[in-house]
Amino acid sequence: MAQSVELKNPHLNKMSQDYLYHLALNVPNTKDTRDIQKRFGDVKFICMGGTASRMLELALFLRELLGVKDNSEPEDLCRSGNRYAVYKVGPVLCASHGVGMSTFSVVLHELLKLVRYAKCQDPVFLRIGTCGGVGVPPGTVVVTKEAYNGYLRNEHEIAILGEKVVRPANFTADVVKDLVACGLGDNFKTIEANTMATECFYEGQGRTDGAVCNYSEEDKMQFLRKCHDEKGIRNIEMEATMFSSLTNLCNVKAGDICVTLIDRLKGDQVEISMETKSEYEHRPFIIVGRYIQKILASTT
Numbered sequence: 001m002a003q004s005v006e007l008k009n010p011h012l013n014k015m016s017q018d019y020l021y022h023l024a025l026n027v028p029n030t031k032d033t034r035d036i037q038k039r040f041g042d043v044k045f046i047c048m049g050g051t052a053s054r055m056l057e058l059a060l061f062l063r064e065l066l067g068v069k070d071n072s073e074p075e076d077l078c079r080s081g082n083r084y085a086v087y088k089v090g091p092v093l094c095a096s097h098g099v100g101m102s103t104f105s106v107v108l109h110e111l112l113k114l115v116r117y118a119k120c121q122d123p124v125f126l127r128i129g130t131c132g133g134v135g136v137p138p139g140t141v142v143v144t145k146e147a148y149n150g151y152l153r154n155e156h157e158i159a160i161l162g163e164k165v166v167r168p169a170n171f172t173a174d175v176v177k178d179l180v181a182c183g184l185g186d187n188f189k190t191i192e193a194n195t196m197a198t199e200c201f202y203e204g205q206g207r208t209d210g211a212v213c214n215y216s217e218e219d220k221m222q223f224l225r226k227c228h229d230e231k232g233i234r235n236i237e238m239e240a241t242m243f244s245s246l247t248n249l250c251n252v253k254a255g256d257i258c259v260t261l262i263d264r265l266k267g268d269q270v271e272i273s274m275e276t277k278s279e280y281e282h283r284p285f286i287i288v289g290r291y292i293q294k295i296l297a298s299t300t
């Protein structure tokens with residue numbers, strides 16, 4: 001049976017209003033959310049990625065694929081917040097989250113509360129991103145199974161009230177399986193693998209081309225090989241641990257699907273042309289589009 005989202009925060013029940021500040025979507029009466037339900041109650045998929053332009057492209061792609069009849073430019077529903085862009089196409093929200101866990105966690109908390117207020121049924125949260133590959137050719141699509149932090153631990157670490165809190169960081173098994181199945185038969189490879197999520201693009205990912213670096217090329221290669229050989233890591237990005245741990249705690253399904261722009265065993269600089277990048281970024285769209293069609297067909 002379909003279910004609404006129950007958040008594990010008793011304080012929410014005592015709040016009469018929730019401003020969802022960064023989304024700029026005020027919920028004026030948390031006890032009577034009919035207005036929010038009317039606007040967002042049909043949402044089943046929350047697709048998220050770093051940039052507003054990628055999310056607009058995704059919205060346009062899904063609009064055509066899902067046959068949503070509307071020729072106007074999709075409206076950024078959160079424009080007045082000046083932080084994140086959110087587009088709605090039928091049962092899908094496409095939201096930008098910026099670079100890294102800290103910006104993503106802000107919008108993720110607010111989107112989780114939004115689906116709760118809107119009483120969305122069984123929503124699935126998907127991150128559609130780019131990443132660095134580890135031992136796989138650029139253009140490979142990676143669906144994350146287990147997320148590892150920069151200490152190579154399969155967990156998310158966060159400071160709360162001055163204490164270190166450690167949470168599991170795994171994605172929903174059936175979402176992973178379905179996404180991988182939707183990637184069969186393309187002229188590019190889609191694989192299931194583990195992902196390292198770092199707090200920093202440069203030193204955190206073992207690059208030697210940041211503003212500072214006090215390790216050698218050999219140290220870097222040793223670390224990247226350890227990621228590959230001992231942890232089954234095939235890609236590196238900057239959100240997977242926070243994303244999987246928070247969605248896990250909220251009991252909502254989640255998946256992380258990213259295309260590699262570079263093989264980190266071969267270099268540090270992302271050198272591909274904007275044209276190639278745009279073609280690569282489109283690859284996870286194709287798979288997510290099929291996944292959404294499949295889930296919609298099985299639930300309607």
Ligand SMILES: O=P(O)(O)O[C@H]1O[C@H](CO)[C@@H](O)[C@H]1O
Pocket residue numbers: 049050051098099100128129130131201236237238239
């Ligand atoms: O392409 P997006 O979705 O932004 O994701 C990746 O790109 C950013 C770094 O360039 C990080 O956020 C990383 O996770």
Ligand SMILES: O=c1cc[nH]c(=O)[nH]1
Pocket residue numbers: 130131132133201205236237238261262270
């Ligand atoms: O190497 C890369 C490329 C994209 N995004 C990352 O986080 N790392």
